[in-house]
Amino acid sequence: MASTASPRSRSSASAGGGELAVIERIRSRATANSGNPKHLRLGIGDDCAILRPPPGHDLLVTTDFSLEGRHFRRDWHPAASVGHRTLTRGLSDLAAMGATPLAAFLSLALPKNLARNTTWLDGFFDGLLALAHEHRVPLAGGDTAESPGYTRKRDARSPDIRVRSGHILADIVLLGAAPAGRALRRSGARPGDILYCTGSLGGAAAELAALAVSPRKFRTANADGDHPHLFPRARLAVGDALLRRRLATACIDISDGLSTDLSHLCQASSVSAELHAASLPLHPLAQQLGPAAALHAALHGGEDYELLFTAPAATKLPRSLAGVRITAIGRILRQRKGQPQLTVIDRDGRRSALEARGWEHLR
Numbered sequence: 417m418a419s420t421a422s423p424r425s426r427s428s429a430s431a432g433g434g435e436l437a438v439i440e441r442i443r444s445r446a447t448a449n450s451g452n453p454k455h456l457r458l459g460i461g462d463d464c465a466i467l468r469p470p471p472g473h474d475l476l477v478t479t480d481f482s483l484e485g486r487h488f489r490r491d492w493h494p495a496a497s498v499g500h501r502t503l504t505r506g507l508s509d510l511a512a513m514g515a516t517p518l519a520a521f522l523s524l525a526l527p528k529n530l531a532r533n534t535t536w537l538d539g540f541f542d543g544l545l546a547l548a549h550e551h552r553v554p555l556a557g558g559d560t561a562e563s564p565g566y567t568r569k570r571d572a573r574s575p576d577i578r579v580r581s582g583h584i585l586a587d588i589v590l591l592g593a594a595p596a597g598r599a600l601r602r603s604g605a606r607p608g609d610i611l612y613c614t615g616s617l618g619g620a621a622a623e624l625a626a627l628a629v630s631p632r633k634f635r636t637a638n639a640d641g642d643h644p645h646l647f648p649r650a651r652l653a654v655g656d657a658l659l660r661r662r663l664a665t666a667c668i669d670i671s672d673g674l675s676t677d678l679s680h681l682c683q684a685s686s687v688s689a690e691l692h693a694a695s696l697p698l699h700p701l702a703q704q705l706g707p708a709a710a711l712h713a714a715l716h717g718g719e720d721y722e723l724l725f726t727a728p729a730a731t732k733l734p735r736s737l738a739g740v741r742i743t744a745i746g747r748i749l750r751q752r753k754g755q756p757q758l759t760v761i762d763r764d765g766r767r768s769a770l771e772a773r774g775w776e777h778l779r
């Protein structure tokens with residue numbers, strides 16, 4: 417990969433044993449999957465990648481950690497899901513700003529045993545590169561290292577004690593382009609705007625809850641089925657349509673949960689908002705939880721990776737954009753002293769303050 421060819425990495429590779437083999441494996445797989453080379457002048461193989469953004473565009477950059485034990489568990493998430501989700505986190509940030517992805521960069525730290533036995537790594541890249549291919553995003557560089565870890569000696573009296581090593585740490589950087597000055601921001605919502613979301617909510621939290629109960633049931637999961645937690649979809653085409661058709665005044669992706677991300681949008685726009693509980697589009701998996709838990713998953717469940725956006729009440733929005741359903745879920749209000757920033761209105765018209773209680777990953 418571009419920066420993995422640096423002398424610094426080479427010296428650490430000789431200490432790490434299988435690391436050069438890991439880099440070579442990544443390099444050959446990434447090159448075979450080079451995506452859209454139009455804006456990538458030079459990918460993996462030199463000290464830096466060279467990008468040439470389209471003329472008249474701003475360059476957008478986002479970075480996201482995927483950490484074992486915080487964002488995924490090896491015993492719950494198939495390796496392909498971890499790769500898919502790592503890239504989705506970055507893609508969804510670009511989608512939220514209406515940007516088109518140009519290239520991805522990945523830094524990956526693996527425990528020693530996973531650098532030697534590449535089954536997990538191959539699965540991870542199966543997931544990541546399939547999604548990269550779908551969105552024509554070249555993997556243009558990165559770095560690898562052995563993650564710091566420890567081993568515990570097996571105790572003869574309790575032979576089933578697990579020998580543990582380090583954690584998997586993945587950091588993805590996504591570069592994207594948007595027409596100069598027109599990237600969608602969180603800060604443009606105005607009182608009177610209508611609040612919309614894409615797709616459905618609560619599915620990721622519902623699938624995660626099911627995973628926690630019986631992880632094995634999901635081990636054979638693949639990207640073809642609907643797996644809102646294991647294989648979420650970033651709404652790039654919707655973000656692109658919102659920008660090009662000048663439909664949205666503000667936009668954010670729902671990565672931390674509707675309540676938390678709506679509070680981010682309100683904070684950035686200096687406004688308040690009210691949500692209609694009955695209008696929230698609940699994912700079928702969330703609906704199976706029963707009404708109260710489904711509402712909780714939709715409001716506070718994380719990682720749905722849908723878009724939350726605002727548009728003036730006079731703007732006619734289609735029922736769907738790029739094949740994804742659009743639902744009006746509330747309204748932007750003027751900020752008033754002593755009033756809650758977020759209010760939820762239940763089916764009987766009762767109003768109550770809504771706390772931002774986004775999902776705290778695996779904590």
Ligand SMILES: [Mg+2]
Pocket residue numbers: 508509512668669671
């Ligand atoms: Mg985001």
